[in-house]
Amino acid sequence: MPDTIQQVIDTLVTPEVQEMVQQSANAEASSNTGLTIAILGLLIFAAHLFTEIFSRKRIPDVLLLMIIGLLIGPLFGWVKPSDLGSVASVFTTITLVIILFESGTQLNFNTLLNSIRGTMKLTLINFFVTMVVVALLGLIAKVNFLTSLMLGAILGGTSSAVVIPMVKQLKISEKGGTILILESAFSDVLCIVFAWAFMQAIQSGSMNVGRVIGEIISSFILATVIGVIASILWSYVLDRVRHVKNSILTTPAFVFIVYGLNEWLGFSGAIAALAFGIGMANIDSIYGSSTIVKKLFKEHPTKLNETEQQLFSEVVFLLKTFFFIYIGISIKIDQWLPILIGLLITVVLFVLRIPIVKLSANREKESILLEDKMFMSGIVPKGLAAAVLATIPMQHGIAGGEMIQNIVFAVILFSIIFTSILVPVMEKNNAISRLYRRCFDGKKDPSITEMLEQE
Amino acid sequence: MDSTSQIISTGLSSSKIGLIIAIIGLLIFAAHLFSSIFSKRRIPDVLFLILIGLVIGPLTHLVDSDKLTLLGSILSAVTLVLILFESGIQLSFNNLKDSFKPSLKLTALNFVVSAIVVWLVVWLGLKVDPVISLTMGCVLGGTASAVVIPTVRQLKMSQKSATILILEAAIGNVFSIVLALALLHAVKSKHVEFGMIFGDIFSSFILATLIGLLGAIFWALILDKVREIKYSVLTTPAFVFIIYGINEWMGYSGAIAALAFGIGMANIDGIYDGMLKKVIKKRPANLNDTERALFSELVLLLKTFFFVYVGISIQLYAWQPIVIGLAITVLLYAVRFPVVRLAIQNKYQIPTQERMYMSVTTPKGLTAAVLATQAMAFIPDVETGFFIRNIVFSVILFSIVINSILIPLIARKNKIPKSDAGKESDFSKVMVEMFKDHDQPGALNHPVSSNSEVAD
Numbered sequence: 001m002p003d004t005i006q007q008v009i010d011t012l013v014t015p016e017v018q019e020m021v022q023q024s025a026n027a028e029a030s031s032n033t034g035l036t037i038a039i040l041g042l043l044i045f046a047a048h049l050f051t052e053i054f055s056r057k058r059i060p061d062v063l064l065l066m067i068i069g070l071l072i073g074p075l076f077g078w079v080k081p082s083d084l085g086s087v088a089s090v091f092t093t094i095t096l097v098i099i100l101f102e103s104g105t106q107l108n109f110n111t112l113l114n115s116i117r118g119t120m121k122l123t124l125i126n127f128f129v130t131m132v133v134v135a136l137l138g139l140i141a142k143v144n145f146l147t148s149l150m151l152g153a154i155l156g157g158t159s160s161a162v163v164i165p166m167v168k169q170l171k172i173s174e175k176g177g178t179i180l181i182l183e184s185a186f187s188d189v190l191c192i193v194f195a196w197a198f199m200q201a202i203q204s205g206s207m208n209v210g211r212v213i214g215e216i217i218s219s220f221i222l223a224t225v226i227g228v229i230a231s232i233l234w235s236y237v238l239d240r241v242r243h244v245k246n247s248i249l250t251t252p253a254f255v256f257i258v259y260g261l262n263e264w265l266g267f268s269g270a271i272a273a274l275a276f277g278i279g280m281a282n283i284d285s286i287y288g289s290s291t292i293v294k295k296l297f298k299e300h301p302t303k304l305n306e307t308e309q310q311l312f313s314e315v316v317f318l319l320k321t322f323f324f325i326y327i328g329i330s331i332k333i334d335q336w337l338p339i340l341i342g343l344l345i346t347v348v349l350f351v352l353r354i355p356i357v358k359l360s361a362n363r364e365k366e367s368i369l370l371e372d373k374m375f376m377s378g379i380v381p382k383g384l385a386a387a388v389l390a391t392i393p394m395q396h397g398i399a400g401g402e403m404i405q406n407i408v409f410a411v412i413l414f415s416i417i418f419t420s421i422l423v424p425v426m427e428k429n430n431a432i433s434r435l436y437r438r439c440f441d442g443k444k445d446p447s448i449t450e451m452l453e454q455e
Numbered sequence: 456m457d458s459t460s461q462i463i464s465t466g467l468s469s470s471k472i473g474l475i476i477a478i479i480g481l482l483i484f485a486a487h488l489f490s491s492i493f494s495k496r497r498i499p500d501v502l503f504l505i506l507i508g509l510v511i512g513p514l515t516h517l518v519d520s521d522k523l524t525l526l527g528s529i530l531s532a533v534t535l536v537l538i539l540f541e542s543g544i545q546l547s548f549n550n551l552k553d554s555f556k557p558s559l560k561l562t563a564l565n566f567v568v569s570a571i572v573v574w575l576v577v578w579l580g581l582k583v584d585p586v587i588s589l590t591m592g593c594v595l596g597g598t599a600s601a602v603v604i605p606t607v608r609q610l611k612m613s614q615k616s617a618t619i620l621i622l623e624a625a626i627g628n629v630f631s632i633v634l635a636l637a638l639l640h641a642v643k644s645k646h647v648e649f650g651m652i653f654g655d656i657f658s659s660f661i662l663a664t665l666i667g668l669l670g671a672i673f674w675a676l677i678l679d680k681v682r683e684i685k686y687s688v689l690t691t692p693a694f695v696f697i698i699y700g701i702n703e704w705m706g707y708s709g710a711i712a713a714l715a716f717g718i719g720m721a722n723i724d725g726i727y728d729g730m731l732k733k734v735i736k737k738r739p740a741n742l743n744d745t746e747r748a749l750f751s752e753l754v755l756l757l758k759t760f761f762f763v764y765v766g767i768s769i770q771l772y773a774w775q776p777i778v779i780g781l782a783i784t785v786l787l788y789a790v791r792f793p794v795v796r797l798a799i800q801n802k803y804q805i806p807t808q809e810r811m812y813m814s815v816t817t818p819k820g821l822t823a824a825v826l827a828t829q830a831m832a833f834i835p836d837v838e839t840g841f842f843i844r845n846i847v848f849s850v851i852l853f854s855i856v857i858n859s860i861l862i863p864l865i866a867r868k869n870k871i872p873k874s875d876a877g878k879e880s881d882f883s884k885v886m887v888e889m890f891k892d893h894d895q896p897g898a899l900n901h902p903v904s905s906n907s908e909v910a911d
Contacts, residue, residue, distance in 0.1 A: 033532045034709050038700020040533070044693035048684055083525045093472045094479070244487055246755040248748075253483035260477020263470050307745055310688070311752065317686040 047321040063420035069328015081330040095319040097273045101255045102312045103164045104277020115178040121360040123183045127156035127190045146202045153194035157187030159383020165320050176372030188385040189219050189268045195389045219268045227272035230258045231279025235301035331413050342410020353377045354439050374436045378422035382412045486759040497866035502859035508766015520768040531821050534761040536713045540695045541754045542604045543717015554618035561798040562623045566596040566630050568790050593634040597627025599820025616809040628822050629659050629708045635826045659708045667712035670698040671719025675739030769852050780849020791817045815861035819854045
């Protein structure tokens with residue numbers, strides 16, 4: 001060994017040499033990068049193919065993407081969640097933020113006002129009924145009551161990342177679609193605040209109800225206010241930003257900052273991202289109706305243009321593709337008990353959803369279409385918020401934390417699969433769709449065909 | 456699901472993720488700020504981005520590069536493919552014809568001289584095995600497309616000079632990969648197969664170019680149908696990824712194929728009129744403005760995170776490899792001047808200013824890093840492999856930094872208003888002197904972007 005190298009080696013410590021050996025093992029992986037890149041390209045084409053399959057055969061693309069993830073992840077072991085490291089949680093959050101923002105840019109104030117009452121009822125009833133029923137199931141299984149309530153709170157919402165792409169592909173009315181999108185955004189806040197409150201109660205032995213309500217209100221209201229104010233500010237600088245080359249992606253970059261700011265302040269970043277999108281879409285109405293904005297700014301604000309909207313839709317499509325594959329990759333299939341409990345809870349939640357939708361939609365002044373109600377009762381997927389919350393009990397050393405985590409992950413998987421299967425089934429005339437139709441009492445509710453006939 | 460275990464192992468709470476998301480947003484704004492700093496002060500944005508990476512990576516350990524290994528290599532490859540493709544769609548055949556010869560000369564000369572310099576330094580100076588030393592020379596013989604292309608475009612060089620440098624990076628890349636891997640196999644098998652090396656270089660170039668061009672023709676013929684699908688703009692890069700992957704899998708140069716695909720797409724009308732008209736009746740489609748704008752947005756985004764990642768992933772444990780790396784970098788820049796002078800002769804009519812830029816543009820990057828990492832698996836003596844990798848990482852860092860520092864020094868020559876003419880840097884004066892006898896009268900003050908349309 002030459003002296004010079006020996007000197008250098010003397011300065012090295014053992015862990016570094018170990019790291020080097022690890023790196024040389026990775027060298028083989030890096031030679032496979034070409035194949036990985038080709039697979040990434042193929043996946044984008046596959047995603048388009050799956051969308052086409054969905055529009056023809058009604059087999060949801062979401063399900064097919066998840067199956068790909070299951071195949072390359074837990075089944076064949078080509079990709080492990082640990083390979084992706086902490087980047088995965090950043091990626092899922094980016095997907096959430098962009099999907100919420102982009103869906104916000106397609107909501108107008110009139111539809112929102114029209115849907116907000118129905119949304120609030122559906123969100124609240126679904127959340128509390130889910131929480132109580134899961135808690136009761138927990139009591140039967142002799143689990144601590146507060147822990148069961150916490151599990152219920154974690155599972156009380158729906159996932160924006162699944163609901164929004166699904167709603168966009170369905171023949172659902174604008175009102176029905178908006179209710180589902182808003183439910184998915186609002187319920188995240190309830191899940192987060194209640195799950196945290198129960199966890200603190202488990203740790204400290206007491207629960208401050210006033211504080212919980214205060215947190216919910218501040219999280220909602222302040223996140224909305226920050227999101228809308230940010231959209232007004234952005235629409236005033238957008239014109240100038242456009243002079244900078246390659247600046248389209250600064251809009252999502254700004255949404256990221258708004259999201260991060262809200263999370264840092266303890267408000268809901270997701271609600272803020274949605275509010276930002278809604279603000280951008282309705283900037284003309286905000287300018288027209290707000291005297292403060294008119295006084296502050298003399299110029300008319302700038303709206304997002306078609307190229308920008310097109311680019312955001314493209315990005316959403318791309319992120320959605322990899323998000324669902326990632327969900328498939330990260331499913332754990334080696335423990336059967338939590339999977340079975342998860343399956344049971346999912347079945348209960350889907351059955352419960354029918355009376356919940358009936359209760360929340362029946363007394364609406366403007367009735368909701370029968371088909372919409374059927375879709376609403378079939379779309380109860382759990383996702384990112386539940387996954388993140390599920391990890392916290394174990395992090396805080398709460399008894400049964402690992403079990404909670406595995407159950408929640410199983411529910412996430414089954415709820416997405418159920419949603420994916422139920423939605424296309426409901427569109428056709430079969431036993432399940434007839435059963436759902438009967439549950440919603442077709443006589444009182446107009447169906448699309450009846451409405452068309454009347455017209 | 457197992458995302459839990461990651462969140463637990465990495466300790467990422469939702470507020471921490473929120474912070475990371477906000478930082479990503481800020482980085483995109485910072486990238487635009489750095490871009491504007493470049494256009495005012497000529498300090499390349501690459502330098503700032505690498506510095507950010509260095510600060511959040513090796514210096515403060517906020518981000519641990521070990522956890523990014525797999526995604527980092529994918530990000531690097533995706534960035535490389537898109538940068539090459541996107542630069543290809545701006546190159547015309549006419550320009551390629553003009554630039555190919557000088558580029559090949561520059562690439563070969565620079566590669567050979569750089570490889571010899573590194574070989575001698577490592578072999579004779581550090582007493583490392585001569586074949587391993589020569590491998591290092593080959594690893595460091597090329598230049599990095601991912602650094603060269605953005606730099607060349609920001610400098611608004613003439614199309615001809617830009618093409619020379621872009622081609623140099625792409626071709627040098629192939630030389631590096633084929634020769635370094637052949638030598639590494641020689642280390643193991645104890646003999647060198649010259650026939651195989653030439654065969655590899657030939658197939659890597661020709662077949663990759665052919666596959667790239669055929670891919671472009673095929674894609675241009677179906678593009679108008681693809682456009683009927685919703686959200687299909689990104690299928691073009693997706694197709695380039697497949698072309699790249701197929702080439703790499705077959706052992707050809709994916710990078711050359713991606714570049715050839717871009718060139719094919721840009722010149723599809725010429726290809727059709729020249730060759731395909733008789734065979735195919737359907738006229739192929741060209742990329743439209745929206746698609747081009749989107750690719751260019753993506754390149755900016757990827758470039759930003761790629762350079763931050765480069766900063767994060769530079770691992771320098773001991774000071775010796777750092778110093779040796781710095782010394783080698785200085786030598787590589789020193790030999791670059793005569794190399795450019797010899798290769799880019801008067802007859803090619805390249806303005807002095809641009810030849811000066813060429814002589815300070817020899818950054819090393821992705822290929823060198825990957826080859827150095829691969830070298831460790833081939834070299835039986837693990838410590839030597841580790842030592843070599845760290846020197847290469849050090850050269851990558853310093854070659855990019857020196858490139859970033861020299862460019863504004865040269866730019867001061869022609870960009871400063873007349874009243875400030877006295878501020879012309881000493882370095883710039885020396886450079887002008889070095890290239891003076893090669894110039895035609897008046898070429899010194901040749902406007903930077905007047906030669907033809909800019910590469911941008």
